[in-house]
Amino acid sequence: MLIFVNHDDMRSLELMEEMIRRGYYVSDQFKDMRYADVLYLGLKGPDRKNRITTHQETEIIDQNIFKSLKENCLIITLIDNGYLEELSKVFHFRYIALLNDENFVKKNSILTAEGLIAYVIGHRRMPIYQSHVDVLGFGHCAKPIIEYLVAMKAEVRVAVRNAQYQKEIEAMGAQYIAIQDLNLSQTDILINTVPSVILKEEQLKDSCQHIMIVDIASYPYGIDHHYALSKGMNCQILSSIPCKYAYGYAGMMVANVIERELENA
16 A cells, blocks of 8 residues: 655655555555555645645646546545535545644644743743743644643633623633733733634733744734834744644554544445
């Protein structure tokens, strides 16, 4: 059985090694795609012009490859790809996006939280202990981040749009605050998990001088980074943390999904 892996980050490299350890034939050569039983096409997979990003460059996938795939070939990406959804109905391959899997999302969020904490610890002069930390959002990624911060005795506020989360936030040991009421004048660390700009110039301009801003959301992010950087703020966008932190475990997670899907085919 052949597994094709698009080597676009450290996680995919670990996936290749893990599948070899488990006894599979593995290739990252695009010419081998037509012979594969499983295609892991990386973070996003191809765009509508069949362009796909590798760790070195952008490749073009020959449209004829999709026509020549094995029956019931499994194609996997991390993020949902509408183009592959459409192609799967035409060429009758199976397609799944890992971030549609609730169990995978939960484990991925834990890796994201650990990587974020590691970054914060390594890039501050002061400890997380007793720091004033504001977290924007209360989704899959935010919850383990809040748990870690509370366990480390930080003073944590969680800013959300919807008041229905107040009891759950307070049960975790954090303080609820409506986003529109957020004042950053005493905030040491600001963490955004929302992929929509919710903090603009009027709120950022009142932030304390030493604030650290870390955004782990996808584009367009949650903060006006252009303004923050223009004012010399310590502002960092950290994308795809599991590809850089604990990528060995991240690769193993993908390998587990592949084996599960093959067993259930």
